[in-house]
Amino acid sequence: MDLSTPHPAPAPAADGKPDPRSFKTFAEFYPFYLTEHSNRTCRRLHFVGSTLSLVCLAMLVATGKPQYLLYGLLCGYGFAWVGHFGFEKNKPASFKRPLYSFIGDWAMYKDLWTGKVPF
Template sequence: MSTERFARFADFYPFYLREHADRRNRRLHFIGTTLVLVCLWRLFATGQPVWLLNGLLCGYGFAWIGHFFFEKNRPATFKYPLYSFMGDWVMYADIWRGRVKL
């Protein structure tokens, strides 16, 4: 894990992308984030709080599998929780825009 400290998200995001260099990891993040959106939709549609738990399990579960098995690194979430959360959504949007390859 890097010892860098980041004062701004704009400085953190390039580091975040380097931590997601393996395409399989990015794919798992993409699947997990998509499932989070499905779970949020189900939460609002049903009002059942279990969907919030399901969303957390999908989002973090898929991401952490990608880091531990493919990247062989420690998720940045442990050191930069807010920036990592933001980074996941920005990377997700960048994948849809074609700026980050799946």
């Protein structure tokens, strides 16, 4: 997916920010997603939560115990929501655009690993 192609920004909502539901493609959504993760601590909490979620997924596969799916969800969303409410001071986009936000979490995770987004 080419994120470098410019897309017109959706009309802003009353608070001046675009409504996450207004994006038609993930390529349009991802730059907005990154602006919602401008706080370094928030990004780091997302990274920790995503890493722990992967550990839980590995434990699910290794043990076959379904509770690791719940643990993974709690780790991923728990760390992310602490980052948003406690540090970023915004509401997670997952409340309005859950699929794009989930994809955005993993795109940012990759971009943090590769240095495209500062850790």
